[in-house]
Amino acid sequence: MSLPDLVIASEVAAALAEGRPVVALESTVITHGLPWPTNLHAAQALETAVRDVGAIPATVAVLDGRLRVGLAEAELVRLAQAAFQVRKVSRRDLAIALARGEDGGTTVAATMWIAHQAGIQVFATGGIGGVHRRHPFDVSADLPELAQTPVLVVCAGAKAILDLPLTLEWLETHGVPVLGWQTDEFPAFYSRDSGLGVDARVEGAADVAQVWRARQRLGLGGVLLTVPIPEEHATPAATVEAAITAALDEADAQGVRGKAVTPFLLERVAALTEGASQRANLALLEHNARVAALVASALTEEGRLKTED
Ligand code: PSU
Ligand code: MN
Numbered sequence: 093m094s095l096p097d098l099v100i101a102s103e104v105a106a107a108l109a110e111g112r113p114v115v116a117l118e119s120t121v122i123t124h125g126l127p128w129p130t131n132l133h134a135a136q137a138l139e140t141a142v143r144d145v146g147a148i149p150a151t152v153a154v155l156d157g158r159l160r161v162g163l164a165e166a167e168l169v170r171l172a173q174a175a176f177q178v179r180k181v182s183r184r185d186l187a188i189a190l191a192r193g194e195d196g197g198t199t200v201a202a203t204m205w206i207a208h209q210a211g212i213q214v215f216a217t218g219g220i221g222g223v224h225r226r227h228p229f230d231v232s233a234d235l236p237e238l239a240q241t242p243v244l245v246v247c248a249g250a251k252a253i254l255d256l257p258l259t260l261e262w263l264e265t266h267g268v269p270v271l272g273w274q275t276d277e278f279p280a281f282y283s284r285d286s287g288l289g290v291d292a293r294v295e296g297a298a299d300v301a302q303v304w305r306a307r308q309r310l311g312l313g314g315v316l317l318t319v320p321i322p323e324e325h326a327t328p329a330a331t332v333e334a335a336i337t338a339a340l341d342e343a344d345a346q347g348v349r350g351k352a353v354t355p356f357l358l359e360r361v362a363a364l365t366e367g368a369s370q371r372a373n374l375a376l377l378e379h380n381a382r383v384a385a386l387v388a389s390a391l392t393e394e395g396r397l398k399t400e401d
Pocket of ligand 2: 230350
């Protein structure tokens with residue numbers, strides 16, 4: 093790879109070179125999404141979920157000012173212990189973190205971009221950023237990244253701390269296809285439905301792989317695959333709604349702005365729901381990692397069949 097800042101772990105590099113499935117994982121969820129030590133357990137559980145399905149996990153982060161793809165156990169611990177003390181690195185923060193030799197957790201936007209530089213096509217996360225409620229000019233950099241960077245992002249939709257209808261409008265305007273994994277509805281993170289539709293329902297990994305291949309042939313950018321939270325972990329939207337409203341009021345009262353908004357709201361909703369939101373979060377993260385590994389496997393399987401022709 094010609095990008096001198098990029099360091100790909102040997103296990104990940106070998107899998108990519110041999111055409112074996114690889115799934116990228118983000119790290120802002122570790123540094124700014126969950127508290128210690130839940131964040132470490134989540135990071136480890138995600139890697140295990142990917143391996144269980146036969147794919148190689150590649151957690152992405154910035155360490156010592158390098159773009160890192162695939163972390164050692166001790167490096168996961170280092171990031172998890174540094175929660176809220178290191179930079180939250182989205183697209184605009186990458187150059188700063190590199191220039192300063194920092195550690196940082198990469199958002200969906202930054203992780204997509206780095207994954208693409210490394211040649212990874214599939215990326216699993218919990219929820220993407222989006223258009224904020226009450227502040228519709230606050231649009232996560234995750235959305236424009238989906239519009240331009242060719243990576244398939246697997247998530248459980250977007251959290252209800254965001255404005256879901258406006259988030260979908262943004263994706264429509266900027267041409268990002270939204271797929272629903274065995275569902276016709278856009279999932280709302282804690283709950284399986286939102287009353288909002290997806291662009292296409294997909295029944296399995298082969299179905300997703302076909303759409304992804306076509307999107308790649310056209311060179312049109314990313315794809316969002318939304319996966320509903322498993323039934324047994326779903327929380328009715330109404331249960332979380334009161335906590336979200338309270339968290340939004342607190343954020344406004346305290347004048348929380350910019351990149352601090354999402355971590356602030358996540359932390360307040362977790363506190364106000366007494367951890368119920370975090371348990372659901374862990375369950376859907378693991379489930380998304382498994383689905384992403386299935387899709388990555390379907391893609392490498394297709395590649396193998398083609399070269400055997
Ligand atoms: N949503 C969650 N958990 C998270 C995030 C979003 O439910 O941890 C993180 C992701 O890393 C996402 C980022 O990319 O927050 C979005 O931040 P912002 O809204 O500042 O772009
Ligand atoms: Mn924002």
